[in-house]
Amino acid sequence: MQKQRLVLIGNGMAGIRTLEEILKHDKERYDITVIGDEPWGNYNRIQLSPILAGEQKLKDIILNDLDWYAEHGIRLVKGCAATRIDRERREVHTAAGEAIAYDKLLIATGSRPFMLPVPGAELDGVIGFRDIKDTERMIVAAALHRHAVVIGGGLLGLEAAHGLKLRGMDVTVIHLGDWLLNRQLDETAGRLLEQSLAERGLKLKLGAKTQTLVGENGHVTGVRLESGELIPADLVVMAVGIVPNADLARDAGIEVSNGIVVDDKLATSDEHIYAVGECVNHRGVSYGLVAPLFEMAKVLGNQLGGCGKQRYTGTTTSTKLKVTGIDLFSAGEFMGGENCDEIVLSDPAGGVYKRLIVRDNKLVGACLYGDTSDGAWYFQLLRQERDLADLRSQLLFGPPRDLGDHGTSGASRAAALPDDAEICGCNGITKGVLVKAIKEKGLFTVDDVKKHTKAGASCGSCTGLVEQVLMSTVGSSFQDAPKRKSMCGCTDHTHGEVREAIREQHLVTLADTMKALHWKTPDGCPTCRPALNYYLISTWPGEAKDDPQARLVNERVHANVQKDSTFSVIPRMWGGVTSPAELRKIADVADKFNVKMVKVTGGQRLDLLGVKKEDLPQMWRDLDMPCGMGYAKGLRTVKTCVGKQFCRFGTQDSTGMGIALEKAFDRMWAPHKVKLAVSGCPRNCAEAGIKDVGIIAVDSGWEIYIGGNGGIKTEVAEFFTKVKTEEEVLEYSGAVLQLYREEAYYLERTVHYMGRVGLDYIKSKVLEDATNRKALWARLQLALAGEPDPWQAQLGADAAARFTDLTV
Amino acid sequence: MSADKNQWQSICKLDDIPAQGARVVKREGKTDIALFRTLDNRVFALDDHCPHKGGALSHGLVYGDTVACPLHNFKISLQTGQAQAPDEGHTPCHKVELRDDTVWLAVD
Numbered sequence: 001m002q003k004q005r006l007v008l009i010g011n012g013m014a015g016i017r018t019l020e021e022i023l024k025h026d027k028e029r030y031d032i033t034v035i036g037d038e039p040w041g042n043y044n045r046i047q048l049s050p051i052l053a054g055e056q057k058l059k060d061i062i063l064n065d066l067d068w069y070a071e072h073g074i075r076l077v078k079g080c081a082a083t084r085i086d087r088e089r090r091e092v093h094t095a096a097g098e099a100i101a102y103d104k105l106l107i108a109t110g111s112r113p114f115m116l117p118v119p120g121a122e123l124d125g126v127i128g129f130r131d132i133k134d135t136e137r138m139i140v141a142a143a144l145h146r147h148a149v150v151i152g153g154g155l156l157g158l159e160a161a162h163g164l165k166l167r168g169m170d171v172t173v174i175h176l177g178d179w180l181l182n183r184q185l186d187e188t189a190g191r192l193l194e195q196s197l198a199e200r201g202l203k204l205k206l207g208a209k210t211q212t213l214v215g216e217n218g219h220v221t222g223v224r225l226e227s228g229e230l231i232p233a234d235l236v237v238m239a240v241g242i243v244p245n246a247d248l249a250r251d252a253g254i255e256v257s258n259g260i261v262v263d264d265k266l267a268t269s270d271e272h273i274y275a276v277g278e279c280v281n282h283r284g285v286s287y288g289l290v291a292p293l294f295e296m297a298k299v300l301g302n303q304l305g306g307c308g309k310q311r312y313t314g315t316t317t318s319t320k321l322k323v324t325g326i327d328l329f330s331a332g333e334f335m336g337g338e339n340c341d342e343i344v345l346s347d348p349a350g351g352v353y354k355r356l357i358v359r360d361n362k363l364v365g366a367c368l369y370g371d372t373s374d375g376a377w378y379f380q381l382l383r384q385e386r387d388l389a390d391l392r393s394q395l396l397f398g399p400p401r402d403l404g405d406h407g408t409s410g411a412s413r414a415a416a417l418p419d420d421a422e423i424c425g426c427n428g429i430t431k432g433v434l435v436k437a438i439k440e441k442g443l444f445t446v447d448d449v450k451k452h453t454k455a456g457a458s459c460g461s462c463t464g465l466v467e468q469v470l471m472s473t474v475g476s477s478f479q480d481a482p483k484r485k486s487m488c489g490c491t492d493h494t495h496g497e498v499r500e501a502i503r504e505q506h507l508v509t510l511a512d513t514m515k516a517l518h519w520k521t522p523d524g525c526p527t528c529r530p531a532l533n534y535y536l537i538s539t540w541p542g543e544a545k546d547d548p549q550a551r552l553v554n555e556r557v558h559a560n561v562q563k564d565s566t567f568s569v570i571p572r573m574w575g576g577v578t579s580p581a582e583l584r585k586i587a588d589v590a591d592k593f594n595v596k597m598v599k600v601t602g603g604q605r606l607d608l609l610g611v612k613k614e615d616l617p618q619m620w621r622d623l624d625m626p627c628g629m630g631y632a633k634g635l636r637t638v639k640t641c642v643g644k645q646f647c648r649f650g651t652q653d654s655t656g657m658g659i660a661l662e663k664a665f666d667r668m669w670a671p672h673k674v675k676l677a678v679s680g681c682p683r684n685c686a687e688a689g690i691k692d693v694g695i696i697a698v699d700s701g702w703e704i705y706i707g708g709n710g711g712i713k714t715e716v717a718e719f720f721t722k723v724k725t726e727e728e729v730l731e732y733s734g735a736v737l738q739l740y741r742e743e744a745y746y747l748e749r750t751v752h753y754m755g756r757v758g759l760d761y762i763k764s765k766v767l768e769d770a771t772n773r774k775a776l777w778a779r780l781q782l783a784l785a786g787e788p789d790p791w792q793a794q795l796g797a798d799a800a801a802r803f804t805d806l807t808v
Numbered sequence: 809m810s811a812d813k814n815q816w817q818s819i820c821k822l823d824d825i826p827a828q829g830a831r832v833v834k835r836e837g838k839t840d841i842a843l844f845r846t847l848d849n850r851v852f853a854l855d856d857h858c859p860h861k862g863g864a865l866s867h868g869l870v871y872g873d874t875v876a877c878p879l880h881n882f883k884i885s886l887q888t889g890q891a892q893a894p895d896e897g898h899t900p901c902h903k904v905e906l907r908d909d910t911v912w913l914a915v916d
């Protein structure tokens with residue numbers, strides 16, 4: 001079968017990222033051609049500013065060298081513009097006269113600098129700041145000339161001005177607004193910025209309007225302002241805005257309105273043509289930062305890569321100026337407005353200013369100057385629309401944190417740290433190493449940085465710092481996760497919103513919940529129904545009725561389905577301990593029902609495999625043991641070691657502790673499976689370090705670790721606290737698990753929940769607030785008190801209808 | 809047990825099938841049939857055999873007029889037996905009717 005032909009116009013950051021996303025899913029799907037008018041492979045445009053500032057070399061910023069295209073069988077037509085799209089014949093014409101046929105076309109032509117239409121704009125020496133060519137021209141001009149004028153005091157203009165200044169030019173910035181970065185900062189922060197830039201020798205003309213560019217012999221010599229003032233200039237950089245490159249699309253009759261109009265699937269008005277990046281207009285917005293473009297690339301890449309249809313719904317962006325030594329950050333509605341509260345900290349003399357905008361108890365905007373170390377945290381709160389009830393009073397002071405929690409002291413300022421400062425204590429990775437990797441490998445997300453450098457990949461406690469280094473290096477904060485993700489196609493609500501509605505509107509049935517939240521389908525789907533059922537029974541224990549039809553087969557029949565549609569049966573063996581009598585009974589049952597295999601599981605108990613569905617109830621009766629819930633999103637196993645009773649190194653009775661925990665949490669449903677382990681000494685034979693809750697006995701008590709995971713991606717549990725008594729182990733572990741049960745999203749394991757809310761948050765709820773801890777523990781005990789053993793509950797009179805078949 | 813070609817046979821009461829659930833009808837020497845009951849009390853009958861790798865559709869989760877296979881989540885239309893794109897495959901359907909509260913199946 002012939003492959004589909006995919007043609008990409010625009011060899012830039014958004015287009016190539018989309019190809020990378022497609023290739024991740026399916027390397028074979030398309031014959032790919034890329035047409036780009038720049039003569040290089042795709043490079044990291046963001047880093048042009050550091051290049052201008054002399055902090056980096058051109059060769060370091062290539063993201064995809066020519067080998068990359070060759071390796072992936074991609075034909076690159078470089079240094080050659082696309083000139084026309086023939087939609088009827090589905091061909092793209094190039095400046096070289098070639099017609100390249102496509103089945104699917106992707107337009108990612110980016111944008112170009114907006115050149116003020118003032119007299120003299122066409123003079124030599126008047127340029128924009130967009131690509132390598134512009135950057136090289138500025139570098140040459142700086143070597144030959146003295147006076148530079150930058151028109152526009154936005155991010156790009158200030159980065160250009162800063163670079164030119166460092167290269168020895170006399171630089172004036174002309175800015176129409178009353179303060180610098182007026183689209184990113186409020187006035188107070190703008191003034192602070194003005195002061196530090198002036199101290200660095202930049203001349204700033206604010207509230208100034210350019211009237212004409214004056215020239216001699218076709219070359220610019222000065223800029224005249226409306227006030228009449230004439231500023232000498234050998235180089236003029238226009239940085240007053242960008243214009244989406246949409247001409248190709250417009251000429252082809254595709255809908256364009258200040259950018260190529262795309263829908264949430266990033267399709268244009270022609271179903272064979274997609275567009276991503278700065279050239280698009282999505283829901284009326286055109287973006288000028290990389291983070292949204294990468295989100296678009298991911299959505300479109302999934303779609304074109306055959307991974308179903310996702311929707312792109314827009315991005316909240318944040319910004320950061322890439323001028324070494326200046327720390328500013330802004331995101332969201334930083335100017336505030338109606339119904340907004342403002343929380344402000346202002347210390348002009350100390351050069352620190354923070355303004356947080358809160359509406360409906362949610363953070364909607366932030367503007368920070370001088371100390372941006374908490375920017376990433378604010379940005380996370382903002383994107384998650386997290387309720388601030390418990391944080392508000394402390395909000396200005398950043399995330400609740402313990403000493404040492406961020407690798408260095410709390411007042412970390414990534415930008416101010418020296419290159420040899422250690423960021424990741426586990427792996428000995430310095431800031432210098434991180435910055436180098438971020439620049440050279442073109443990394444944009446914390447995950448990428450972790451993958452490439454291993455920083456933050458061990459204990460993860462330095463993730464916040466890593467993110468700050470990332471932000472100060474690439475100029476904005478990148479997150480892989482979309483801003484909001486609806487539960488599934490049946491609703492636009494997120495898991496968080498649904499949980500909240502169930503709690504606040506006291507919803508107790510699936511039908512009511514779907515109705516109250518305007519579900520788009522009559523009875524949901526396999527994604528939302530199990531989630532809703534869990535939210536209901538965990539929020540309203542004893543009141544909401546478990547709906548077996550909202551559960552997948554394992555939890556409906558309380559056994560694990562096998563590939564041949566038989567089932568496996570795992571009874572509980574408390575703490576992995578059994579007895580000769582129990583073993584004899586299991587052996588008898590295995591014989592009676594002809595089970596295909598008896599296996600010791602990785603969870604220290606026995607599994608009877610290959611059981612027919614209709615045999616399940618009788619087997620449970622014969623076993624007469626508690627259900628091991630080996631199939632459940634709920635408590636699985638509590639692994640133990642032999643401990644003090646037998647082991648020469650044991651410090652405590654770990655077996656007994658494990659049994660007590662398993663009995664305490666038995667029958668517990670949860671957002672995902674929950675596994676515990678108790679080891680009798682730090683040799684840790686029960687592998688407590690990779691459990692949702694892991695307990696390690698030491699001579700003076702018990703250490704509790706949380707959020708470990710030994711599955712798909714091994715995650716080491718975080719040290720949580722140390723307690724003295726068995727009762728405390730139960731209370732603290734129970735409180736952590738109840739918090740997880742009440743707040744985590746369905747299918748979020750403890751490690752992922754912890755990643756979302758933060759270890760500090762869990763500590764604040766369980767360690768620092770004793771009343772809350774006891775309340776959580778009490779709620780868990782109450783919920784479990786009414787919970788029947790799943791097998792026993794199946795043995796009622798109607799078991800026949802559910803487990804037996806009809807015949808004809 | 810075997811009946812003439814396409815002979816209607818009464819199988820069970822509607823309430824013998826859980827709403828949004830299924831019940832299996834065993835046949836001598838032939839693939840089992842899964843009877844499905846939707847939320848709005850419509851009844852469908854399909855071979856109890858997923859076109860993917862033979863999972864028992866009767867173990868699946870029923871929503872709208874679709875069942876999701878318990879093994880790898882293929883979504884099979886109860887109306888047509890067709891797998892929802894991008895997946896491919898088809899499961900044979902059988903004629904079934906609800907007369908009052910009794911489920912009748914046309915067995916071949």
Ligand code: SRM
Pocket residue numbers: 560561562563568570599600601602603604605607629630631636637673675690691708709710711712713749
């Ligand atoms: C039976 C057992 C393997 C064995 O023979 O030892 C097992 C069997 C299955 N595991 Fe497991 N896991 C078993 C111990 C583990 C362990 C080890 C442990 O518990 O100490 C792990 C890693 C620890 C962890 O979970 O953190 C483990 C990590 C997984 C994962 C990955 C979870 C993750 O969050 O990364 C899955 C997939 C999932 O849950 O989505 C999985 C899923 C499965 C399923 C349920 C797959 C499925 O959906 O059908 C397997 C059922 C097989 C069957 O046909 O019945 N199994 N599984 C073990 C049962 C333990 C028990 O007594 O309950």
Ligand SMILES: Cc1cc2nc3c(=O)[nH]c(=O)nc-3n(C[C@H](O)[C@H](O)[C@H](O)COP(=O)(O)OP(=O)(O)OC[C@H]3O[C@@H](n4cnc5c(N)ncnc54)[C@H](O)[C@@H]3O)c2cc1C
Pocket residue numbers: 009010011012013014015035036037038045046047048049080081082083108109110111129130131156245248276277278279287288289290291293322474475476
């Ligand atoms: C100096 C500078 C600093 C920046 N700093 C930051 C920052 O700190 N943080 C941040 O998030 N963003 C920053 N940006 C913005 C960021 O670089 C852009 O958002 C991003 O590059 C846009 O990606 P794109 O693929 O849409 O466009 P581009 O990367 O511009 O790619 C489009 C490509 O298409 C080519 N093209 C256009 N028309 C045609 C045609 N007809 N035929 C063939 N090829 C064509 C263009 O030449 C270009 O190579 C900065 C930009 C600049 C210029």
Ligand code: SF4
Pocket residue numbers: none
């Ligand atoms: S590792 Fe777990 S999920 Fe994978 S085959 Fe083994 S039992 Fe099944």
Ligand code: FES
Pocket residue numbers: 858859860861862863877878879880881882
């Ligand atoms: S067997 Fe049904 S989806 Fe795989």
